[in-house]
């Protein structure tokens with residue numbers, strides 16, 4: 001198929017420079033295992049699991065078969081006041097994987113919806129306990145929690161926020177970012193050890209300013225993914241947990257990227273040994289093949305929400321929230337098959353094993369190349385940061401992304417970063433190809 005076999009007048013592409021895309025379209029028509037087939041018949045390695053989704057690789061038959069079977073059995077049913085068998089089974093499996101008493105799954109369809117859902121749960125939970133004044137949120141600079149108004153407000157990526165002004169939620173503050181580009185430019189499968197405690201700012205400035213009794217929740221990505229794979233300082237998440245506990249503040253982990261194996265464990269929460277009060281997930285839960293997201297809440301939150309309505313008649317709804325497609329049977333059938341496949345093929349373990357292979361390759365091949373100012377690897381993901389071109393933020397990384405694409409490798413450009421997060425089935429030789437292609441492109445962009 002040639003470019004001009006498709007009319008490209010009607011699709012407005014998301015998070016994409018549309019004008020440049022029109023001049024040099026990148027269109028996939030098939031995928032299998034680690035590779036895409038392009039419209040012009042070329043093979044491209046999926047170096048980013050199609051944005052952190054496709055952990056098990058593309059075109060996995062057990063998932064495809066489960067979807068087909070579900071379509072022929074129960075295609076769809078409404079989610080309100082009735083439900084379906086697959087939604088209960090998927091929730092049971094996710095709750096069994098989630099740490100501690102994270103047992104109650106609220107389904108939605110995406111990471112953005114998960115962010116807004118978790119924020120609404122936080123407000124409703126505090127109100128149910130008679131603390132409705134807790135209505136403020138704390139996010140983190142350069143955090144990404146999707147594109148809903150809640151997620152955008154607690155998010156901290158400037159370009160995503162700048163045109164929305166006063167439409168963002170008013171009562172939000174942000175923790176400082178977790179990266180020191182001088183002392184910790186190079187992070188190689190370790191947790192950086194800082195000589196300062198960057199959470200003192202939360203304790204000494206942010207909480208006193210707003211008064212801790214007004215804060216509903218803190219929301220963070222355990223590892224800052226969308227910004228370009230930034231790893232938290234050693235002990236950071238444990239200390240954040242302690243501070244939240246001390247002040248009755250809920251802690252929400254946005255595990256939309258880190259959930260389901262990326263760090264070699266089911267969740268980053270397991271990797272760091274810190275349990276949040278709510279855990280947001282999406283993406284890899286269905287291997288990306290069908291939209292599904294959700295929020296796993298503790299029993300404590302659920303019970304408070306049920307108990308608060310002690311005087312209400314049993315027909316009364318406890319939480320006025322949900323989506324037409326919450327717990328969609330086809331999405332949940334995909335999730336069940338995906339989670340079974342992850343377990344049968346021990347794919348989280350494999351991600352944990354291949355992580356250092358990717359990290360080693362990135363540090364060995366890219367350190368010292370022109371314009372490389374940092375490399376960070378943890379789990380099966382790694383980023384290289386390039387010096388920006390003055391006056392043209394993101395241009396160098398975009399050029400490298402394009403060059404890699406034309407040489408058969410899909411890498412993610414995020415600001416000045418190029419990020420790899422391949423499917424867990426990736427082979428060593430494919431990592432060599434990906435990193436070698438990236439190295440060549442960085443040299444050409446110098």
Ligand SMILES: Cc1ncc(COP(=O)(O)O)c(C=O)c1O
Nearest residue numbers: 110111112144145146254256257
């Ligand atoms: C941490 C995090 N939260 C939320 C989202 C938003 O997810 P979605 O694009 O499915 O709405 C993303 C997407 O990349 C993400 O990385």
